Each structure stands twice: as structure tokens, then as C-alpha cells.
Amino acid sequence: MTLVELVITVAVASLVITAVVASGITMVQFTQGQGRRSAAEATLSLALSQLERRMSNAGVGFANARFAARMRNNVAAGTLPNYDGSTTDVVTRGAAGAGIIAGTDVLEVAMSPSGMRRTGLVSVARTGNNVRLATADPFLEDPATPNELTAPSGQIVLFTDPWEPQDACLARLTAAASPSNPNLQLEFLDDDLASAGAGPNCLSGAACPCTPDSEVYVLEQKVRIVVYQQANGADTGLYLQEATGPGTFGNVFTPLALGVENMQVSPVVGPLLDGGNLAVEGCTATAIAGAVPNWNVCRCNTAPAAPCVLGDNALPQPEEAYVRSMTIELTARAERIVGARLPASFDAPQGPVDDLNRMRASASVQIPNPYLPMQ
Numbered sequence: 111m112t113l114v115e116l117v118i119t120v121a122v123a124s125l126v127i128t129a130v131v132a133s134g135i136t137m138v139q140f141t142q143g144q145g146r147r148s149a150a151e152a153t154l155s156l157a158l159s160q161l162e163r164r165m166s167n168a169g170v171g172f173a174n175a176r177f178a179a180r181m182r183n184n185v186a187a188g189t190l191p192n193y194d195g196s197t198t199d200v201v202t203r204g205a206a207g208a209g210i211i212a213g214t215d216v217l218e219v220a221m222s223p224s225g226m227r228r229t230g231l232v233s234v235a236r237t238g239n240n241v242r243l244a245t246a247d248p249f250l251e252d253p254a255t256p257n258e259l260t261a262p263s264g265q266i267v268l269f270t271d272p273w274e275p276q277d278a279c280l281a282r283l284t285a286a287a288s289p290s291n292p293n294l295q296l297e298f299l300d301d302d303l304a305s306a307g308a309g310p311n312c313l314s315g316a317a318c319p320c321t322p323d324s325e326v327y328v329l330e331q332k333v334r335i336v337v338y339q340q341a342n343g344a345d346t347g348l349y350l351q352e353a354t355g356p357g358t359f360g361n362v363f364t365p366l367a368l369g370v371e372n373m374q375v376s377p378v379v380g381p382l383l384d385g386g387n388l389a390v391e392g393c394t395a396t397a398i399a400g401a402v403p404n405w406n407v408c409r410c411n412t413a414p415a416a417p418c419v420l421g422d423n424a425l426p427q428p429e430e431a432y433v434r435s436m437t438i439e440l441t442a443r444a445e446r447i448v449g450a451r452l453p454a455s456f457d458a459p460q461g462p463v464d465d466l467n468r469m470r471a472s473a474s475v476q477i478p479n480p481y482l483p484m485q
Contacts, residue, residue: 180421
């Protein structure tokens, strides 16, 4: 073999070896990327199953969707109330402090206490801060053997009209009723459990409870589902913030699925319970049009220019009492790809380029419990 042939042979062999090494590196990178995508898929599956399990209990034991699943849309940096005078921090993504991540949606799910299924009934119009219950009502306590209410313990009660659930309000129990004194003594509250003085007004302008036959429920068990980060953006994920007292939260967060970076919620609002039309900002939910069945719901918070947006006010809007379901979209981090960024989701804009690719998954969760007593 001549020197020229030897040089050519070595060069060809070098090219072959380089190609084999490059192919191996590419295969390793592909395998790693596929592994990260599979991990992201598993994270999203776990997170959605956790969400669905908790949302399936929204409104158990009482008839009002507005208090069953409250959403806060694209929360701004600052704080959220814990309903006991304390607050939870809302921080920008990757900030030095721990907190709920700004720009994500927050879900609060409420239900009656375990085993509590009996309903109280108002019998006469409210007098001051006293509400009279119907004769033989299950909320009329025998002081010797209390079972439903244990005042004064700060228990939260909900008054609602079963056929017009937008007429509803919350109150804190200061003294329980008894067979000899069928009056609940109350402090009326807004939806953040702050004292509301005379109490929120009904749509008619009357004081809540809005009608003499309003129903009353104990409303204490509550959880908050959030996208949360530890200090400096560590362990970002979907977390559970549980209640520590009657309707209040503590700043203890339990991880449900680490790796989730965004949660966006699109509530679906249906027509009035009697079939009448319900205007939800720029959308109208209908059940009947021209005496013909015409089921049309309002899907809100679907895009920056959505016809209706819920959860953007300080307190829930009356039409949130007619939320029938919620579509929840979660975003989780996967592999690195040049030019990738946090994608837009419903009415949340995309993030800046950070070369991190993400995966998304969604589920539609029904909220049937508040309507079961009326079917």
C-alpha cells in the first residue's frame, strides 16, 4: 500500500468513526429527549388525576356552584387572602421568594363537612343578624346533644336560593339555634370571609338570605389548588393548600405533581335553572329559543379576546353560580429545544424564549353536585 493509499484509508476510517460517534450522540440525545417528554406526560397525567379527584367533590353537600369551585384568573403578583387575616404570597416565576406563581389560575374547592348532608331552611325574613329557621329543622340544636352546629366556633354557613343560586351569601355563626330559640345569630361575610356589615344584597336589593324559603348549609371544608414554587423557582409544580380552620387556609403546601408550570381554567356557564337566558358579559347562555330547545353554553376565559372572563374581579360574580363544568389545561416542562418558550394557554400569553420545550394536557371536569338537589 502506497503512502497516498494509506492516507486515504485513514481519512475514510476517521470519517466513518466520526459518523458513528455522531450517530450515537444523536441517539442518546433523542433517547434523553424522549425520556423527558415521557416524564412530562406522566407528570401531566398525575396532575390531572389529582385535579379531577378533588374537583369531583366540589359542592358536595350544598347547592351552589359559585361557592363549590371558585377560580381566580391569572393572579397578579402580591398576595391572596387566607381568610383568617393572613395571606399567601404571589411571586413572579423564578423569584427569590416562595409563592404562588403570578399569571397562573387558582382554584378553590369547597364542600360541606364529611357526613353533613342535612339542609337547614329559613322560615321568615331576616331580622338584623338573626335568621329564623323552620320548625323541626335539623339545625335546631339540642344544647345537651349538639350534632350539626357547635357555636360559637366560627362555623361558616351558606344561604342560597335553590332556584336562583346567584342570590346567596356567607355568614359566620356566633350562636346556634335551639328548639326554644330557632334563631341563628350570625355575622354576615363577603366571599373572602371579611365582615360585610349588613351583608351582601340580593339582586332584588333585599338583604341576604334573599327569600324566606332560602336553604342554609354548613360550608367549611376547602382546598386551594395552585401552581407554586419554592424559593428561587425550585420544585415548581401543582400544589395543594389545605384549610386549617373554618374555611381558612394555612401557608403549608403539599406537592401534587412537580414540574407543572402553568394552570389555566376555562369555566363553562349554562342558562338559568328554569331554562331562561343568562347573559355572561358578551355571551348569552340559552336553553330555549323561540320555544325550541337551544342549549348554548358560554365558554369563558378561552383567549385574551374571549367574550366572557370570570375570576378577574375581587369577588365572584353572580353568574358564577351557574358554572356547569371547568376545562383545565396544565403545562409541564419537557426537553430543551432552541427557541422554545412557555406556550400561550387559554387567556394567558406565551412566555419569553428560554429554550425549554413544554407539553400540555387538558381535562373537562363536571361540577354536578350543586345541581343534584334540584334535579
